Amino acid sequence: MSGSGVRGTVTMHDVAAAAGVSVKTVSNVVNDYPHIRPATREKVQKAIDELGYRMNLSARSLRQGRTGIIGLALPELSLPYFAELADSVIRAAEARGVVVLIEQTGADRQHELDVLTSDRRQLTDGLIFSPLELGPDDADALKVDYPLVVLGERIFGGDWDHVTMNNVDAARAATQHLIDQGRRRIAVIGAHAGETMGSAALRVLGYQAALAANGIPLDPSLIVEGGLWHRATGAECVDHLVSTGVEFDAIFGLNDALALGALHALHARGIAVPDPVAVIGFDDIEDAAYTSPTLSSISPGREQIAQEAVDLLLARIAGGGDPYRRVIADFTVVPRESTGG
Amino acid sequence: MSGSGVRGTVTMHDVAAAAGVSVKTVSNVVNDYPHIRPATREKVQKAIDELGYRMNLSARSLRQGRTGIIGLALPELSLPYFAELADSVIRAAEARGVVVLIEQTGADRQHELDVLTSDRRQLTDGLIFSPLELGPDDADALKVDYPLVVLGERIFGGDWDHVTMNNVDAARAATQHLIDQGRRRIAVIGAHAGETMGSAALRVLGYQAALAANGIPLDPSLIVEGGLWHRATGAECVDHLVSTGVEFDAIFGLNDALALGALHALHARGIAVPDPVAVIGFDDIEDAAYTSPTLSSISPGREQIAQEAVDLLLARIAGGGDPYRRVIADFTVVPRESTGG
DNA sequence: GGTAGGCTTTACATCGTTGCAAAGACGTCC
DNA sequence: GGACGTCTTTGCAACGATGTAAAGCCTACC
Numbered sequence: 001m002s003g004s005g006v007r008g009t010v011t012m013h014d015v016a017a018a019a020g021v022s023v024k025t026v027s028n029v030v031n032d033y034p035h036i037r038p039a040t041r042e043k044v045q046k047a048i049d050e051l052g053y054r055m056n057l058s059a060r061s062l063r064q065g066r067t068g069i070i071g072l073a074l075p076e077l078s079l080p081y082f083a084e085l086a087d088s089v090i091r092a093a094e095a096r097g098v099v100v101l102i103e104q105t106g107a108d109r110q111h112e113l114d115v116l117t118s119d120r121r122q123l124t125d126g127l128i129f130s131p132l133e134l135g136p137d138d139a140d141a142l143k144v145d146y147p148l149v150v151l152g153e154r155i156f157g158g159d160w161d162h163v164t165m166n167n168v169d170a171a172r173a174a175t176q177h178l179i180d181q182g183r184r185r186i187a188v189i190g191a192h193a194g195e196t197m198g199s200a201a202l203r204v205l206g207y208q209a210a211l212a213a214n215g216i217p218l219d220p221s222l223i224v225e226g227g228l229w230h231r232a233t234g235a236e237c238v239d240h241l242v243s244t245g246v247e248f249d250a251i252f253g254l255n256d257a258l259a260l261g262a263l264h265a266l267h268a269r270g271i272a273v274p275d276p277v278a279v280i281g282f283d284d285i286e287d288a289a290y291t292s293p294t295l296s297s298i299s300p301g302r303e304q305i306a307q308e309a310v311d312l313l314l315a316r317i318a319g320g321g322d323p324y325r326r327v328i329a330d331f332t333v334v335p336r337e338s339t340g341g
Numbered sequence: 342m343s344g345s346g347v348r349g350t351v352t353m354h355d356v357a358a359a360a361g362v363s364v365k366t367v368s369n370v371v372n373d374y375p376h377i378r379p380a381t382r383e384k385v386q387k388a389i390d391e392l393g394y395r396m397n398l399s400a401r402s403l404r405q406g407r408t409g410i411i412g413l414a415l416p417e418l419s420l421p422y423f424a425e426l427a428d429s430v431i432r433a434a435e436a437r438g439v440v441v442l443i444e445q446t447g448a449d450r451q452h453e454l455d456v457l458t459s460d461r462r463q464l465t466d467g468l469i470f471s472p473l474e475l476g477p478d479d480a481d482a483l484k485v486d487y488p489l490v491v492l493g494e495r496i497f498g499g500d501w502d503h504v505t506m507n508n509v510d511a512a513r514a515a516t517q518h519l520i521d522q523g524r525r526r527i528a529v530i531g532a533h534a535g536e537t538m539g540s541a542a543l544r545v546l547g548y549q550a551a552l553a554a555n556g557i558p559l560d561p562s563l564i565v566e567g568g569l570w571h572r573a574t575g576a577e578c579v580d581h582l583v584s585t586g587v588e589f590d591a592i593f594g595l596n597d598a599l600a601l602g603a604l605h606a607l608h609a610r611g612i613a614v615p616d617p618v619a620v621i622g623f624d625d626i627e628d629a630a631y632t633s634p635t636l637s638s639i640s641p642g643r644e645q646i647a648q649e650a651v652d653l654l655l656a657r658i659a660g661g662g663d664p665y666r667r668v669i670a671d672f673t674v675v676p677r678e679s680t681g682g
Numbered sequence: 683g684g685t686a687g688g689c690t691t692t693a694c695a696t697c698g699t700t701g702c703a704a705a706g707a708c709g710t711c712c
Numbered sequence: 713g714g715a716c717g718t719c720t721t722t723g724c725a726a727c728g729a730t731g732t733a734a735a736g737c738c739t740a741c742c
Contacts, residue, residue: 011697011698011699012698012699013698021721021722022721022722022723023698023699023700023722023723024699024700024701024721024722024723024724025720025721025722027699027700028700028720028721030699031700033720035718035719035720035721036719036720036721037719037720037721040720040721054460054463055460055463055698055699056403056463056697056698056699057460057463057464058399058402058403058406058408058463058697058698058699059403059697059698059699059700059727060698060699060700061399061402061403061699061727062397062399062400062402062403062697062698062699062700062727062728062729063698063699063700063701063726063727064699064700064727065399065727067399067464068464069442069464076428077418077424077425077427077428077431078424078425078428078627080421080424080628083418083419083421083424083427084418084419086418086424086443087417087418087419087445090418090443090444090445091445094445099442099444099461099464100442100443101410101440101441101442102427102431102441102443103431103440104428104431104432104435119395119396119398120440122395122396122397122398122399123398123408123409123410123440231627231628231630231631235631260628260631261631263631263633264631264632264633264635267633267634286419286572287421287572287601287628289572290572290576290601290602290604290605291605291632291633292604292605292608292632292633293608294605352727352728352729353728353729354728362691362692363691363692363693364692364693364728364729364730365691365692365693365729365730365731366690366691366692368729368730369690369691369730371729372730376688376689376690376691377689377690377691378689378690378691381690381691396728396729397727397728397729398729399727399728399729400697400727400728400729400730401728401729401730402697402729403696403697403698403699403727403728403729403730404696404697404728404729404730404731405697405729405730406697683742684741684742685740685741685742686739686740686741686742687738687739687740687741688737688738688739688740689736689737689738689739690735690736690737690738691734691735691736691737692733692734692735692736693732693733693734693735694731694732694733694734695730695731695732696729696730696731696732697728697729697730697731698727699726699727700725700726700727701724701725701726701727702723702724702725702726703722703723703724704721704722704723704724705720705721705722705723706719706720706721706722707718707719707720707721708717708718708719708720709716709717709718709719710715710716710717710718711714711715711716711717712713712714712715712716
């Protein structure tokens with residue numbers, strides 16, 4: 001405990017005094033300024049160790065205009081996909097020496113807008129933003145004066161970096177996988193009517209493309225609306241399908257939560273999976289490997305998305321007016337029991 | 342965009358100049374100092390609005406020694422219980438005007454120790470800490486000079502506030518629930534041999550108490566070790582049970598992830614739930630309501646825990662040398678299909 | 683009319699760090 | 713021997729806010 005008085009009490013001044021050098025020299029040592037005589041560096045380091053000096057980060061932030069914190073805005077952590085994404089982002093950030101401040105928007109449009117202009121942006125050097133409700137009309141709101149990386153498919157073409165995946169291709173692959181298992185009456189759950197951007201719209205496009213490529217007619221009654229992609233919604237969609245009496249031999253949940261809800265509802269009605277009804281999800285959350293039956297899904301390259309997002313953001317924070325980039329992460333189909341895999 | 346130049350460019354000085362008052366008066370207005378003439382307040386507010394002034398939080402932090410950020414250290418967000426806990430903590434914090442910096446310890450002892458002394462503690466006004474690996478021997482490490490609220494059951498009796506639940510009673514209730522369904526050969530999965538503190542030990546105690554209260558003999562072969570409370574561990578525990586040939590008609594997973602893994606393994610072996618084997622978990626994560634069959638569990642009052650933790654922490658940050666408190670959250674048994682409910 | 687005392691406002695120093703520019707130290711080269 | 717260039721170190725002035733203490737302004741009361 002030598003020298004460690006009240007918290008934050010030891011300043012560079014104290015270290016400088018103890019080491020017999022100027023404050024600036026201490027600063028230089030701490031910041032690895034190259035031109036320091038080894039003997040000096042040693043003296044200073046010794047004083048630092050003895051006094052237990054810790055740099056005051058607020059002071060440094062004030063001086064440098066940087067906090068070392070990045071923001072991550074997402075709908076909510078209780079959605080497993082976003083929890084896992086946050087996990088990956090935090091790990092990636094930690095590996096690069098920054099920390100993460102998480103803000104939940106609750107998938108509320110106004111809240112998503114607020115996050116962009118919140119006072120908290122002061123605390124962060126940049127923001128990784130995963131909007132669910134903003135649309136192309138809100139592009140102006142994204143014209144912010146701090147580094148921004150946008151995740152997802154809702155808004156394009158602005159002055160920011162973008163990390164996304166090929167939703168159309170991935171959904172096509174998911175659908176093709178079902179077709180390969182001999183399914184022809186494939187329901188999609190979680191569609192968003194009227195949208196042309198966003199994961200829902202793009203994934204439905206992929207679904208339609210796969211059907212077309214296989215000469216399977218599109219039956220609109222197999223496309224079920226579902227606003228929030230929660231488990232409960234998935235169950236409701238299945239209830240809807242069953243109650244309308246449509247025939248179907250497979251379900252494509254536009255995300256895993258929907259698919260989990262679907263599994264639940266099918267089970268409750270005594271409909272077995274994968275026969276007569278196969279199910280595939282999207283996101284490949286951890287749960288998918290532990291449901292009964294296990295859930296086939298699309299793995300969106302979560303780690304890759306997180307790392308790319310953090311890298312892009314940090315590069316932007318570091319400066320350099322590189323052109324804004326759009327990174328497309330890889331996906332893979334993960335077959336499990338729910339599609340007979 | 343009037344007046345909003347480069348980010349952070351508008352300072353109190355600018356506002357003061359525009360309003361024709363001193364910088365301190367601007368500060369007073371911003372901080373709701375009571376003795377300000379309405380006319381002055383109005384002038385200043387007008388200047389603030391026109392210039393788009395935002396307070397520089399780094400400067401305020403430096404001056405006040407507070408950042409408005411609280412830390413939350415937990416094992417990992419990809420464990421649903423902790424994701425949901427983080428969700429609740431962030432909401433509670435937001436309602437009280439502070440933000441949350443999340444650090445993952447990966448359930449690694451050294452990492453848990455590091456978090457307590459990390460440079461990042463400089464950025465936070467206090468810490469909510471949910472250790473998994475620290476034990477009573479590490480109590481000294483928790484003697485920190487910043488506000489600390491500890492969650493869980495691993496360490497007691499130090500100078501910090503504590504939010505926990507009655508693990509023994511809750512586990513007893515879970516076990517009693519199984520007994521009430523006529524079960525007598527109840528396996529417990531996820532036990533930690535040799536521990537006397539911690540959720541595992543306490544929950545096993547509750548389990549034993551329930552057996553004793555019902556005159557059911559304790560069979561050690563029904564207590565299965567399992568270090569990390571992940572889904573995979575739960576599956577392994579069941580595999581172990583089955584392979585040793587022990588007879589059992591119920592499984593008590595010491596948390597829901599274990600129970601989910603157990604459901605998975607039982608399903609894979611064609612053993613139905615709840616008959617012949619009933620399953621109950623602990624934590625009542627969202628998933629529990631959507632598994633097939635749905636999973637009975639113990640709801641630990643997550644919201645309450647989060648709110649109490651944030652309140653205690655903020656009270657401690659605000660000062661006042663109140664005696665350290667220990668809050669015990671309420672729990673409820675949530676019966677679902679996996680126990681025949 | 684003078685003054686005590688409360689309400690408003692202000693100037694200044696300060697929080698702990700880093701950028702800047704310049705000073706000092708030292709060796710080299712002509 | 714002196715000028716020059718490089719390596720080290722330094723003092724000072726910021727960064728943008730707030731605490732302190734004091735000054736100015738009123739009102740009220742004697």
